[in-house]
Amino acid sequence: DPARKTEVVLLACGSFNPITNMHLRLFELARDYLHETGKYKVIKGIISPVGDAYKKKGLISANHRVTMAKLATKNSDWVEVDDWESCQSEWLETLKVLRYHHQKLLSADVTNSLQDAVPLTKLGRKRKQEPNRHDPIKKKNQGPDVKSVPQVKLLCGSDMLESFGIPNLWKLEDITEIVEKHGLVCISRAGNNVQKFIYESDILWKHKNNIHLVEEWIPNDISSTKIRRALRRGQSIRYLVPEEVRAYIERRRLYSAESEARNAGAALAPLQGTAAAP
Amino acid sequence: VRMKSRIPVILLACGSFNPTTNMHLRLFELARDHLHQTGQYQVIEGIMSPVNDNYGKKGLVSARHRIAMAKLALETSDWIRVDPWESEQETWTETVKVLRHHYNESLRVLQSEEKFMKNKHPKEGSTGDSLSCQHAVLPELKLLCGADFLQTFKTPNLWKEEDIKEIVEKFGLVCVSRAGSDPSQYIKESELLTKFQHNIFLVKEWIQNEISATQIRSALCRGWSVKYLLPDSVISYIAHHNIYTEESERKNEGALLQPLKLHNTAINPLND
Numbered sequence: 001d002p003a004r005k006t007e008v009v010l011l012a013c014g015s016f017n018p019i020t021n022m023h024l025r026l027f028e029l030a031r032d033y034l035h036e037t038g039k040y041k042v043i044k045g046i047i048s049p050v051g052d053a054y055k056k057k058g059l060i061s062a063n064h065r066v067t068m069a070k071l072a073t074k075n076s077d078w079v080e081v082d083d084w085e086s087c088q089s090e091w092l093e094t095l096k097v098l099r100y101h102h103q104k105l106l107s108a109d110v111t112n113s114l115q116d117a118v119p120l121t122k123l124g125r126k127r128k129q130e131p132n133r134h135d136p137i138k139k140k141n142q143g144p145d146v147k148s149v150p151q152v153k154l155l156c157g158s159d160m161l162e163s164f165g166i167p168n169l170w171k172l173e174d175i176t177e178i179v180e181k182h183g184l185v186c187i188s189r190a191g192n193n194v195q196k197f198i199y200e201s202d203i204l205w206k207h208k209n210n211i212h213l214v215e216e217w218i219p220n221d222i223s224s225t226k227i228r229r230a231l232r233r234g235q236s237i238r239y240l241v242p243e244e245v246r247a248y249i250e251r252r253r254l255y256s257a258e259s260e261a262r263n264a265g266a267a268l269a270p271l272q273g274t275a276a277a278p
Numbered sequence: 279v280r281m282k283s284r285i286p287v288i289l290l291a292c293g294s295f296n297p298t299t300n301m302h303l304r305l306f307e308l309a310r311d312h313l314h315q316t317g318q319y320q321v322i323e324g325i326m327s328p329v330n331d332n333y334g335k336k337g338l339v340s341a342r343h344r345i346a347m348a349k350l351a352l353e354t355s356d357w358i359r360v361d362p363w364e365s366e367q368e369t370w371t372e373t374v375k376v377l378r379h380h381y382n383e384s385l386r387v388l389q390s391e392e393k394f395m396k397n398k399h400p401k402e403g404s405t406g407d408s409l410s411c412q413h414a415v416l417p418e419l420k421l422l423c424g425a426d427f428l429q430t431f432k433t434p435n436l437w438k439e440e441d442i443k444e445i446v447e448k449f450g451l452v453c454v455s456r457a458g459s460d461p462s463q464y465i466k467e468s469e470l471l472t473k474f475q476h477n478i479f480l481v482k483e484w485i486q487n488e489i490s491a492t493q494i495r496s497a498l499c500r501g502w503s504v505k506y507l508l509p510d511s512v513i514s515y516i517a518h519h520n521i522y523t524e525e526s527e528r529k530n531e532g533a534l535l536q537p538l539k540l541h542n543t544a545i546n547p548l549n550d
Contacts, residue, residue, distance in 0.1 A: 021300070021506040021507075022506075024505070024506040025505075025506050025507070028503035028504075028505050028506065029503075031503070032502045032503055075510055076505075217493060217497070217502075218488065218489055218490070218493060218507060219486055219488060220486065220487055221485055221486035221487065222485055222486075222487055223485075226484065226485045227485075230485070234311075235311045236307035236308070236310070236311055238303065238304070238307050238355075239300040239301075239303040239304045239307065240300075240304070240485060240487065242506075243354050
């Protein structure tokens with residue numbers, strides 16, 4: 001009974017430096033998995049590239065990373081790119097991004113009462129006006145008794161989940177709210193340690209029903225780090241990233257030893273304690 | 279090393295390509311990068327040669343479709359093409375014969391280009407120009423494969439010993455394997471391969487991306503997404519023609535592969 005399924009939006013946060021076929025696969029795997037449970041209907045996928053203020057080593061300008069992600073999702077009918085996070089002048093905790101998108105989703109539920117519900121202002125840059133950029137998601141086929149509120153779930157690989165354990169990288173209360181109020185869809189490969197990691201964490205264990213573990217049936221290790229390394233060495237990245245992304249990178253010579261040295265020596269934003277005030 | 283003194287190489291990949299995946303396409307890119315980095319070779323062409331329907335492999339769909347899908351997959355490539363010769367033969371053809379055919383073809387092309395060049399001045403920047411400088415250096419044709427291919431040399435009756443010898447001696451192998459596997463051991467275990475190891479190029483794929491066509495077909499049957507594992511154009515083609523189904527997967531079920539059928543009836547030659 002389709003009216004009783006929970007609607008889900010999958011949100012992937014990350015550097016996307018650059019976006020690869022592996023990132024795109026995460027969405028496909030997550031959607032197939034959630035649909036097969038019979039309990040969920042995935043209505044949208046969102047790629048949210050991190051802002052430049054994150055200060056990760058080798059991170060190139062958000063402009064490029066957003067553009068590449070858009071090129072990569074041109075041929076997707078359900079995954080899109082949102083640049084709200086990348087437009088912020090200071091780094092934002094993942095939880096805040098989740099809350100923002102959740103708020104947007106809820107406000108789409110309440111019939112037409114709004115613009116963007118979240119009054120967060122973007123600092124600085126002019127935006128190009130594109131149609132429907134931050135419009136609330138339009139819902140189709142909303143039955144009279146749609147059972148539950150749509151959810152925004154964080155989509156990630158096992159590395160992000162396990163990064164919960166890195167000292168000072170995440171606030172415990174953030175992790176709690178992420179798994180309690182939103183949920184996680186975590187893609188990993190066979191033989192991984194994720195289940196053990198969840199077992200060893202009281203908070204994750206408590207909310208394990210809201211952590212969906214999906215095993216990839218094709219082991220896929222196309223990390224952005226490896227892509228950048230190949231580019232520095234003049235090696236081909238064809239068929240590892242969408243063709244339009246490859247062409248864009250090549251035309252603009254985006255990645256080099258110089259670009260890789262960016263932010264070298266800087267601390268990651270979350271570790272600096274310079275996050276935007278709530 | 280100047281481009282002109284490099285040995286021109288054509289890479290030939292034989293296989294089912296059922297369907298063509300991003301991994302198949304990657305093999306070519308990896309092989310080309312590797313050969314270029316030796317400083318001794320210039321890869322001038324890549325050829326995909328889908329196997330004949332008569333090969334008898336389980337789940338093998340018609341060559342017409344496999345060729346069409348390969349063509350779609352190669353639309354964005356400026357150096358790799360698909361060649362239907364092998365699939366158009368009356369029956370299954372040994373790999374060594376496919377190699378010989380394409381090698382002879384490349385010589386024929388070279389000869390006709392040289393004749394052309396003799397009558398005209400070479401144009402600035404055309405491929406004919408670089409080839410005519412290299413006409414003293416014949417192109418080499420190498421078989422491109424994965425590490426599991428090397429392993430199949432050991433399968434009883436699948437290969438004739440003299441064919442393996444001709445492949446590694448006269449042509450050469452470019453063998454791509456994933457990090458963590460060590461194909462050099464297969465070479466060590468075989469006297470023949472060891473003897474010609476200078477003509478076997480081992481390329482390591484550090485970016486793991488093993489897309490098994492069998493798993494792809496199974497996923498398609500179950501309605502799972504294969505987006506970003508195959509080119510979009512191939513996925514559309516498969517959907518449009520409904521190529522992979524439970525029924526197509528049962529094709530040739532229980533049958534012997536053609537080379538095994540042939541060897542069962544052949545008399546084993548004595549070693550020379």
